[in-house]
Amino acid sequence: MSDAAVTHEGHGHGHVAHQFETVEQQREAGQLGMWLFLMTEILFFGGMFTAYTVYRELHLPAFELASREILEAKYGATNTAVLICSSLTMALAIHSAHTGKKKWQTMMWLVFTMILGLTFLGIKLRFEWYEDYIHHFVPGLGFQYRPEWSSLGSQMGQVQMFMCFYFFMTGLHALHMIVGLGILTVLLIMTARNRFSPDYVAPLEISGLYWHFVDIVWIFLFPLLYLVGGRYPH
Amino acid sequence: MSTASLELPPAIPAESRVTYLNAEYGLKSWLLTKDHKRIGLLYLATITIMFMFGGIAAFLMRVQLLEPQGALVEPETYNKLFTIHGVIMVFFFLVPSIPATLGNFLIPLMIGARDVAFPKLNLLSWYIFVTGCTLALIAIFSGGVDTGWTFYPPYSSNYSHTAVVWMAMGIFIAGFSSILTGLNFVVTIHKMRAPGMTWFRLPLFIWAMYATSIIFILGTPVIAITLFLLALETLLHVGIFDPSLGGDPLLFQHMFWFYSHPAVYIMILPGMGVISELITAFSRKKIFGYSFVAFSSMAIAVISFIVWGHHMFVTGQSIYAGLIFSVLSFLVAIPSAVKVFNWTATLYKGSISYEAPMLYALGFIGLFTMGGLTGLFLASLATDVHLNGTYFVVAHFHYIMVGGAVMAYLGGIHFWWPKITGRMYPDMWARIAAALIFIGFNLTFAPQFVMGYLGMPRRYAVYPAEFQVLNVLSSAGASILAVGYAIPLIYLFWSMRYGPIAPQNPWGAKGLEWEVAATPPPPENFETIPIVTEEAYNYQPLKGAHSV
Amino acid sequence: MQERDQHYDIIVPVRTYVFTFLALLLLTALTTAVAYIDLGPFNTVVALTIAVIKMMLVILFFMHVKYHQGLTRIAIICAFFWLGIMMTLTLSDELTRGPSWEMNPSPWSALLPHIPHIVRFLF
Numbered sequence: 016m017s018d019a020a021v022t023h024e025g026h027g028h029g030h031v032a033h034q035f036e037t038v039e040q041q042r043e044a045g046q047l048g049m050w051l052f053l054m055t056e057i058l059f060f061g062g063m064f065t066a067y068t069v070y071r072e073l074h075l076p077a078f079e080l081a082s083r084e085i086l087e088a089k090y091g092a093t094n095t096a097v098l099i100c101s102s103l104t105m106a107l108a109i110h111s112a113h114t115g116k117k118k119w120q121t122m123m124w125l126v127f128t129m130i131l132g133l134t135f136l137g138i139k140l141r142f143e144w145y146e147d148y149i150h151h152f153v154p155g156l157g158f159q160y161r162p163e164w165s166s167l168g169s170q171m172g173q174v175q176m177f178m179c180f181y182f183f184m185t186g187l188h189a190l191h192m193i194v195g196l197g198i199l200t201v202l203l204i205m206t207a208r209n210r211f212s213p214d215y216v217a218p219l220e221i222s223g224l225y226w227h228f229v230d231i232v233w234i235f236l237f238p239l240l241y242l243v244g245g246r247y248p249h
Numbered sequence: 250m251s252t253a254s255l256e257l258p259p260a261i262p263a264e265s266r267v268t269y270l271n272a273e274y275g276l277k278s279w280l281l282t283k284d285h286k287r288i289g290l291l292y293l294a295t296i297t298i299m300f301m302f303g304g305i306a307a308f309l310m311r312v313q314l315l316e317p318q319g320a321l322v323e324p325e326t327y328n329k330l331f332t333i334h335g336v337i338m339v340f341f342f343l344v345p346s347i348p349a350t351l352g353n354f355l356i357p358l359m360i361g362a363r364d365v366a367f368p369k370l371n372l373l374s375w376y377i378f379v380t381g382c383t384l385a386l387i388a389i390f391s392g393g394v395d396t397g398w399t400f401y402p403p404y405s406s407n408y409s410h411t412a413v414v415w416m417a418m419g420i421f422i423a424g425f426s427s428i429l430t431g432l433n434f435v436v437t438i439h440k441m442r443a444p445g446m447t448w449f450r451l452p453l454f455i456w457a458m459y460a461t462s463i464i465f466i467l468g469t470p471v472i473a474i475t476l477f478l479l480a481l482e483t484l485l486h487v488g489i490f491d492p493s494l495g496g497d498p499l500l501f502q503h504m505f506w507f508y509s510h511p512a513v514y515i516m517i518l519p520g521m522g523v524i525s526e527l528i529t530a531f532s533r534k535k536i537f538g539y540s541f542v543a544f545s546s547m548a549i550a551v552i553s554f555i556v557w558g559h560h561m562f563v564t565g566q567s568i569y570a571g572l573i574f575s576v577l578s579f580l581v582a583i584p585s586a587v588k589v590f591n592w593t594a595t596l597y598k599g600s601i602s603y604e605a606p607m608l609y610a611l612g613f614i615g616l617f618t619m620g621g622l623t624g625l626f627l628a629s630l631a632t633d634v635h636l637n638g639t640y641f642v643v644a645h646f647h648y649i650m651v652g653g654a655v656m657a658y659l660g661g662i663h664f665w666w667p668k669i670t671g672r673m674y675p676d677m678w679a680r681i682a683a684a685l686i687f688i689g690f691n692l693t694f695a696p697q698f699v700m701g702y703l704g705m706p707r708r709y710a711v712y713p714a715e716f717q718v719l720n721v722l723s724s725a726g727a728s729i730l731a732v733g734y735a736i737p738l739i740y741l742f743w744s745m746r747y748g749p750i751a752p753q754n755p756w757g758a759k760g761l762e763w764e765v766a767a768t769p770p771p772p773e774n775f776e777t778i779p780i781v782t783e784e785a786y787n788y789q790p791l792k793g794a795h796s797v
Numbered sequence: 798m799q800e801r802d803q804h805y806d807i808i809v810p811v812r813t814y815v816f817t818f819l820a821l822l823l824l825t826a827l828t829t830a831v832a833y834i835d836l837g838p839f840n841t842v843v844a845l846t847i848a849v850i851k852m853m854l855v856i857l858f859f860m861h862v863k864y865h866q867g868l869t870r871i872a873i874i875c876a877f878f879w880l881g882i883m884m885t886l887t888l889s890d891e892l893t894r895g896p897s898w899e900m901n902p903s904p905w906s907a908l909l910p911h912i913p914h915i916v917r918f919l920f
Contacts, residue, residue, distance in 0.1 A: 439868065467875070471883065499891075503891075504883075504887075507883050554879060554882055555886065557886075558886065558890065561890075565894075566890045566894075567890045567891075567893040567894045567895070569889065569893045570886070570889045570893060573886070
């Protein structure tokens with residue numbers, strides 16, 4: 016921790032809501048609240064991860080085939096990189112506000128984060144989901160089994176099961192991204208209105224926690240969905 | 250802080266000073282309030298309405314079961330009745346009951362804070378809850394749901410054709426309300442205790458609410474995702490529980506019960522917290538074994554998450570998993586028993602009085618014990634094979650939920666009524682109602698243990714004639730119970746307008762909410778934040794009494 | 798009285814963020830590249846290990862947990878531990894139901910049917 020600097024927050028600076036005694040108490044409460052919310056998100060996504068794990072253990076060959084034949088690692092890897100960049104820009108946005116930089120700097124980093132988020136969604140929608148849809152890989156929307164999958168025999172249904180998981184999990188993740196973009200918009204407006212200062216960055220900090228969490232979910236979704244059976248020649 | 254004495258401060262009429270009730274008037278001041286006390290009352294009104302819907306469903310069920318061939322409705326309708334009764338009572342009454350009403354009202358007062366950590370979030374959670382209730386009522390009035398409150402697929406997803414998705418979404422949304430409430434409580438208890446209020450000086454109600462909030466945070470998201478997936482499967486006609494894709498219906502059950510078993514502890518833990526407050530106040534004695542009771546709340550919260558498979562012993566779950574879950578289920582009985590022993594030891598040589606809240610508390614101890622012991626029959630694999638799916642199970646959980654949780658809820662409402670409204674209710678009527686409830690409850694549910702043991706299945710609209718006597722007894726008890734519930738509704742409403750003004754501390758109870766905050770409290774709870782110097786329940790022995 | 802979780806006002810230098818970012822990109826490239834090599838069942842192990850490392854980097858540095866003690870860490874550990882409970886006990890049923898369920902066992906779950914024999918042998 017020797018390279019990190021500690022700021023000293025003035026007592027009574029910033030905005031203290033009536034139920035709190037000090038700014039520190041308010042800030043700690045806000046952080047704890049967001050971490051508790053992220054705990055609920057871990058269990059929320061975790062339910063689907065559990066279900067996925069169960070079926071993967073029971074039906075591995077079908078899952079491997081589905082992952083390898085239908086999903087394209089290049090889009091998954093690119094999107095992973097995009098989100099990692101967005102986590103950096105988010106952290107830099109908070110850093111900028113916390114060190115008292117001009118507001119246009121903070122806004123710039125927030126805008127970069129939003130652009131990267133939109134890029135993620137754009138790649139997903141156009142190159143993955145849309146392509147899956149026209150190739151009949153979407154369960155419930157005209158899913159078709161391919162003849163070359165018949166080596167799975169009676170297990171062929173699990174290919175559709177895998178795609179159910181793919182769309183449910185990435186869909187839920189995308190929903191969280193969209194909410195994140197909404198939050199970033201609000202933060203952008205707040206920054207423009209000079210609401211933040213080195214003494215008061217709490218909304219940026221806790222939104223950052225949310226954004227990083229959404230990144231972490233994708234960090235797990237990428238290998239679990241795209242790299243299941245390995246991409247080596249089978 | 251004043252020590253307990255029998256001389257209570259003179260009553261200052263509430264009208265002549267500012268309280269949270271008269272600080273602002275008008276619908277908007279209530280619907281846009283950020284005051285935890287008003288939000289608690291908003292919840293009280295909402296869940297009372299939902300209780301009535303759930304109660305009507307129960308009433309219709311008991312009428313149906315007066316006759317072996319069914320006295321009232323077709324089996325298809327009966328299926329909807331028990332589903333509606335279960336869903337409403339679990340998700341829209343019991344889960345929020347004590348936490349959202351008494352918890353919201355009391356937690357800041359008991360710890361010496363001015364409000365919860367996130368008051369606006371608190372109000373939002375009420376609106377979210379109302380939205381969930383609305384969706385559930387839409388589901389009921391657009392044809393109902395007939396899957397049982399457990400929603401097992403593939404029946405619920407493929408064959409039911411009732412308003413499953415509406416109901417699932419209603420529960421999903423109400424779940425967010427629970428999560429936000431739990432989150433608010435955990436942050437409040439961690440970060441906003443008054444100076445000197447260490448963890449081990451907290452009232453045990455706070456410990457119970459903290460443990461409950463942990464369950465809210467860790468368990469509720471799982472039912473949320475489970476119902477969400479069920480809704481998707483129902484709508485898309487394909488999904489992860491679908492056997493034709495290699496899906497496993499038991500996976501739904503695992504995910505469902507991962508929440509729903511801890512949920513039953515969400516429903517009972519706050520009640521246990523209330524009982525700790527009532528037993529100490531009405532024996533005028535400090536709790537026996539404070540830290541054991543506090544830690545037992547946490548132990549219940551933790552162990553509750555590793556026992557869910559006992560709902561699935563006969564579903565085709567593997568025998569090895571069954572063994573593990575059975576052993577763990579026996580384990581969870583231990584902290585509950587610790588509490589019962591400690592409450593009993595608190596009563597010993599206490600100075601006991603029998604006001605209505607104490608009647609509810611004493612009733613709780615007996616009935617919860619019976620419910621808990623009968624749970625052991627169900628936790629044991631071999632006996633569960635016989636008893637599962639029968640009225641024995643129904644009786645078991647009603648002893649805990651109604652004989653336990655609802656009695657604790659009513660006891661708490663009565664105990665803190667003067668603090669909430671500034672008025673006293675008529676004690677004679679309260680005691681009559683408590684007695685009627687106790688008698689009606691036992692007459693309703695004790696026969697169900699017998700009929701379950703003798704083999705009568707649950708969720709059946711018709712039954713073999715040999716069970717009729719027991720069913721009629723049960724239905725008769727239900728009618729007495731209904732009267733017993735109606736009476737407090739009447740006098741509590743009456744008391745809000747015509748009840749005698751309550752003194753500052755009518756029970757002479759210990760606790761910041763009684764000794765420091767005014768009755769009823771002002772909007773900011775305390776003029777100055779108190780500094781806590783003594784332990785909880787520091788009742789002094791009365792003059793001439795023997796000390797233990 | 799409230800609990801003190803130290804260093805909420807820590808300012809992490811930009812250098813730390815950039816190094817974390819580069820490490821994350823590197824690990825992403827690594828996990829993608831390893832997927833093209835045949836390691837049998839260890840493909841999954843490597844991929845998940847790298848994912849956990851990436852997660853720890855995000856948590857410790859981007860989310861500042863390296864600089865917070867106590868409550869934050871307990872909260873995160875609890876959430877993952879509870880997720881572990883859900884997975885473990887659910888799998889304890891799903892993977893031990895017997896031969897008809899294990900039509901395509903993954904290499905790991907192929908070990909499970911032998912556990913009862915081991916238990917019986919020991920007792």
